[in-house]
Amino acid sequence: MKILLASFLLSAASALPAQQQATTLFTLAKSADVVVIATANAASDPSVDFHRIEFHTDQVLKGSAGESFAILEQAGRCCGRALSAMTIGDQVIAFLDYRGPGLHPLGGSRGISLATPEIVAHVRQLLAAQNQKSYGEILASGLSNPDQRVRIDAALALAALPSTRLGATANQQILSALQNELQAASASLPAMIDASVRFLGDAAATTLVQSLLTTDDDNVSNLMTRGLARLSGDSVHQSLMVAALPNPLAQQRACELAACIPNALSLPMLRILLTQSPRVALAASEALLANGVSAESIAPLTDSEVLKVAIERHSQLPKLRVVGKGNRQ
């Protein structure tokens, strides 16, 4: 029996590619007809076009699978099947569906993972949960799991969980995970921002605003702004009011946030920023226009050239990244 390194497990037996949130451990545990821990016993390919592995059932966590079962797939590493990555002797946790007479992995290669203790324990907890609150708390605790799949899947699943009120411990776990994720800026960041905004509400505002003001990555800034837009404007702007704006980058980000989330609370700050460097004054002018302040009332407070450019940019359409960029062949 071979247990491979956790880091390798993440991608062992993956489809090409899977939709992350559709194939999280949470979703698979809920959707599968059968969840089983099994050991790959033998390969018994009926032809070169098909690959079949016989499994011995070690433990059934959900449904029923008999003492042994087989999974059949079309052969070929070329199609990234769940079985092609498997070695005889591997112990796996499998999420399976009955389709016709046989069992098939759910979510392609994401439906079969090497059975690490962390994944198994997490799945057991999920299968035992009785209500949304329990799910939420299990997923929140999974955010700090040493296993990367558990961590990432927990973030994705939390972001998709129907709204429910969680306990203080779970909320703190979510906040800690958000802070770590803002540092790491990995592909889980969007899910963590969504989860934080939904479960922590205004309590997430301070953390997100502070990160926003220091990031020089426009994509991450955009992501955080979209998350903050879901919170109450007052909480976001109250966080903004007490934040330090020590340099032009922070000042510019503050203006961009105020432009995306109009709120009267930001107007005094924006008027002050009109007196800063011309580029910050430009961002502040655009934010004031976005807040419905007339160009006429901004005009006495800033240079005419700044206002002219701000009006031009304010009236431009939202930026499209790939639409209408060229005539295709």
Place this chain on the structure above:
Amino acid sequence: MRLHLGEATGMSIYHISATLALVIITACGGSGSGVNSTTNGNATIGGLTLLSHTPADLEMQVDVHAAIQLIFDKGVVIESLRDQDTHLRTEDSETNIEGTLRLAENDRAVSFTPVAPLALEANYVFQLSALTCDAEGHLLDTQYQFSFRTLDNTAPTIQSSNLTGQQNRSRSTAIQVTFSEPLDIASLTANTVQLIDTFGQTYNCRREIAANTISITPQAELPGDRNFTLTLGTGLRDLAGNTLAVAFTSSFRTDSDFTSPSVFGAWPAVGALHISPSVEPVIEFSESMDPATVEPASVFFHDEFGSQVAFTVIANENQHTLRLKPLQNLSANRSFEITFLTGIAAVTDVSGNPLTATQALSFSTGTDTTTPWIVQALPSSNENRVSINVVPLITFNEALDTEWIDGDTVALFCGNERTAAVVQQLASNTIRLTPLLRLLPYKSYQVVLSGGHQGIRDLAGNVLPEDLAFPFATANDNSLPSAMLQPYNGSAGVPSTIHASIVFDSRIDPSTVSAATCELRMDNGVPVVATVALDTSNRVIGITPASALVPGYYYRTFVRGGPLGVRESSGNWLANDLNARFRVGAGIDNTPPTVNVQINRIAQSRSTGLIVPTSGFTIDVTASDAEQSLDMGSTRIRFTGSGTAPFAAELLANAAIGYNSVHLTVPLESAITRGAWSVSVEVADLSGNRGTSQSLQLQVDEPSSEALPFETTQVVWVRTDLDRDGNGRSDFDDDLYRMGLATEGDNAGTNSQVQKLMRDAIVTRASNLFGRAADGEPLGPDSIQVRITTRAPGAIRHMEIALGGYDPEGNRNRVYGATSTGILGRAYFDYRNANMNDRNLATSPGLGVFPGEMWLYQAKLHQQLYPSFLTMFAQRFLPLCPAMGGTPAGSHPADPVVLRASFQPSTANSEQLARFNVLMQAIDDWAMVNGTVLAHEIGHSLGLVAPGPAPNGLFGDSSLHDDNAGATEVMAASVGYESMVTLSYAFRDIELAYLRQRLILR
């Protein structure tokens, strides 16, 4: 017992693929013995080049019987010239002109002869498809167009104008005349375009041209209730030189004007003192004035003794401003008054309406008649290599009048285009011009100060004798320098034996490095005695104190920024001074740093057996130091082996240096000789202790075509036409209907436009990920040799991949609310892209890209969460998707307008604009997601991610994806909607190295 079936099964499938390939191989790229032309040490693919053509671009008077001649560097395949993107058309036409193709000169010369003579006096456009190829599959890879005009001997004629016989015409609006063809703008002169009144007086006009229409706008308002005649002379000509046959005249009568003018403002200000005796007072009126009515009888200009001042009147262009120019200088130290009289002799406007209210303007002269002059201009006139973040400063010898310092009198131009900038009077004698955006690199700019009596002046009113221009050229470098100071700001416990190091991100101009620009200072700012030196890489400045620093004390490293500070060799300077404050500890540092080195960012554990080309591969160095006092500027990379290799300083000069890292690409000009080499790296700390990395062994070799994924450009045909679920409609279109981007019945006729937008946008996204432009054109040496097309490429061997619908292995009857299989796509894995004709089209296994699965999942998620939460997907598609309650594209009243190909958002009303934004942002997000998935699938069929270590693999895992997939990697095993629409995705470095053929697999 079989452990893996990869190779065997792969072989069987490749066999099938190969069989298909034998069937479909056509003229281009049949044998796969491509020509390699090495351009930068990588084995690049030789492209096809168009060397010349006739007619030339924009040629005039082309014979109507002329054939189009094209000369290529290689023999072309005639079939490729029949691609639908190669055509001759009249301008703005969608209809191709029929013709015959002939090849000559070993198929390098192509002639296209229209079957019928071309039309006279017509504009034509010839376009050559990027898919034009030679027999070996080399593509032109760039769409090319040129225009010409056929013989034109016909004089232009007037089609219409907006004033014939008009009565009560506005006194100031433009007159427009439309011709049968565009005119030569140089022929629009004061002689050929004349506006004259009934009394024979000529009026100055501004003359402009747009397409076939000329606009004539009076510079000053015309007198009211008067007849005018516009005459267009026979000197007007078209672009071919044909002149107007007969002069054109048209008359009109202006509207009445009974409004009296009034004084708007005056200069000098009332009561001003010490005004220059050479002053020329300015009075501003509410409308165009008649300067001829300004005379001693209408204006009383006298001194305190009643002596009249003789003067002439000068009007500005629009005659709203009149300037009184005394015939001789005024007396010094005397009071003067100007009064405009009312009554019968009053000054009048151009219509004869007299001034009815008056105001006295009084001032006193001093003795200052000296014009101000400039003592310093930054940048100086004709200076080159000016930093792109320059803020021009002009300093005069004396204080200036604030009233005359603004955007009208101080401007920054790039060529003839004005650059947005804020004008400020920094001090009484200094003008600052702050560009709102960073200047463009390698461009000519000039600061222009207006002179004369409409320009800048001193407090006494002395003006500059003429306009002053200060041209300068920006540096050929669009990035500003930055520098890393070591010890870094805030460090503590720094050994007393250190020297300070300043590492710039690019080469520095040695002449700007000195004790005046780089200092080590005590905490109170007093400089420490030290030696300042720039190393041989011209990147690293060392400041070595004459004696050891004092433990427990704070010190500061200072680097001067701005034009007087350290500058890059390109000319750009630091935006600000740089400072780092650190505290010296008690200890002495004898411990060397720990150093690691990687080739092509491959972890050392995977570096065994690496084969790299002679140049183009990357080297990464990381170091760590217990005392946190690394001196990364001391990095020395050493190659040991037989042959030639770059010197350490040469490599460092081009490296990206961080606080604890160095990254560089071995340049072509420093190519390494083939053979076995070892690489090791030394890095010192600031106390001079040197650490050395492990030695890495590698093989340097010239790549051959068999080891590379691209003999020639891989063309990929994305199939959006397939109907794999058999419902009678393409799967791609099925997706559009589901998402609300198409309407059943298509009454508004908008479905095809949205289909095109979506298809093109998805392919744009995938092209961008391969380093190509939206049109699929390569952008530079880093562009990958993959060209994606949305229609049959015809004569070229190519890959095909299905795009649209559900996963064929799932239930095809699923609807909104059903469960997704979770699979977004599948494709063949083709090691080293051995087969350029992969067909990712099958339904069993289900191959292609399945946007329908993403839709099912996101829809179900929305059902679960809404209304308490709105997902990113729902933000875009709630207004559109019919199953979500939206109004699909083609069903909203604004859609017939906003979905027209010619729609201009600038002309939209608010409802149309809102709807346009909803539609376009939804398409944009969806295209970002599916374009990324498309790039992923294509990646598999190019050989990503070959499992196992180099030189056989690219460190893919057993599922053929990135192992330990990090943030936003295209070849990660699983991806998320939110990430794909908000974060920047890319292929991993090692994958890019492979795709760019800088890494060889064996």
